[in-house]
Amino acid sequence: MVNLNGKLTSSDTALFNNKNRGLKYGDALFETVRCVNGVLFFWEDHYFRLMSSMRILRMEIPMEFTLEYLEEEIKKTVQQNGFENHAARVRLTVFRNDGGLYGPETNNVSFIIEVSALESPFYVIDDNPYEVELFKDYYVNKDMLSNLKTNNKILNVVASVYAKENGYANCLLINTDKQVVETINGNLFLVVGNQVKTPPLSDGCLDGIVRKKLVEIISATEDFQLLEESISPFELQKADELFFTNSIVGIQPIRKYRKKEFTDKVSRELVGKLNAKARIG
Structure with missing residues (x-):
């Protein structure tokens, strides 16, 4: 119905x-x-x-x-x-x-x-392999319309076809300044040491709900330093961890990008806090 x-x-x-x-x-x-x-x-x-x-x-x-x-x-x-x-x-x-x-x-x-x-009542970490690649054929615009969840998602559709044709689980989307802004279906986070970085809305990423909640969670803890800054493609292989977020999966760790394999320690720590925040409302 x-x-x-x-x-x-x-x-x-x-x-x-x-x-x-x-x-x-x-x-x-x-x-x-x-x-x-x-x-x-x-x-x-x-x-x-x-x-x-x-x-x-x-x-x-x-x-x-x-x-x-x-x-x-x-x-x-x-x-x-x-x-x-x-x-x-x-x-x-x-x-x-x-x-x-x-x-x-x-x-x-x-x-x-x-x-x-849906299978699970709560957000869980998926342990399966999850490899991504940059999608460079088309670019996300750096404007307010890119922040909105509209039905204009043809870039995401074409990137999904590219990922499927090339055996990737997902793609990383870049904006007109060639900065990495998000995945096909979520907001990107990058971890180096105790720093957790996510692109600012001004770079053209979706104004995601779980992105907002994780920004609140990370900002409230003394364990991590949150940075809302542009992410260069060159930073990806230097990261300890990459993950993306959306309202359905919660947190999805990225396991591999090109030759670099990533851990999921921070993802696992944050998913418990996210579930707690979801239950509170």
Whole structure:
């Protein structure tokens, strides 16, 4: 079952026509949220990021789009799919309504909620091999639109195809200044000694929710020094550890980049703190 504007319908139902602006122009935003036993991890952060992004894209925010309303719609969808006592992946997509060419006829929006099963109720460290490579065919722009979680993800799609064709688990994306900004599906962190570095938003990386939470966690501990600074490709093979984050996997250690293999000590230490923060809310 999927939820379109508060109405539950079969996932086999045709929901959109050829005028859908998300399809035609990528005129849409989305949030991907982990839901465990009916609890949405970091829901307030997801909600306020969505509201901020809608304002930036000049979408009209409906009066009923409160924190509580969208949370209830998500939980209703989770329950109808039988995941209320399990772990589930939730995707909430907001798109501008039909009409117009590049210039929309209306700034009013619709939403759709989809859910699917997850294996683990908490964030865990994946011990499998995980090799990455730089993707240098196209670049991430250094602007505010790159910080948003929009449906304009063709660079990520092409990079994913490149990774699959060449046997990599993921790719590292670079911006127009040739600085490493993120992976295909998450925010990048680099560890050297007790320093943990992540690219600043001004470099064009996604304004990720788990990135934000890890910045808070690392900044609050005396064990590590957090740096929000640009990462050069030349730094990668000098790092002790590389990992990336997103709202579904939590923390994913990168095991190998070219000839360099990495440890996962810091990843393992941080994932426990991240789980604790998720349970607190």
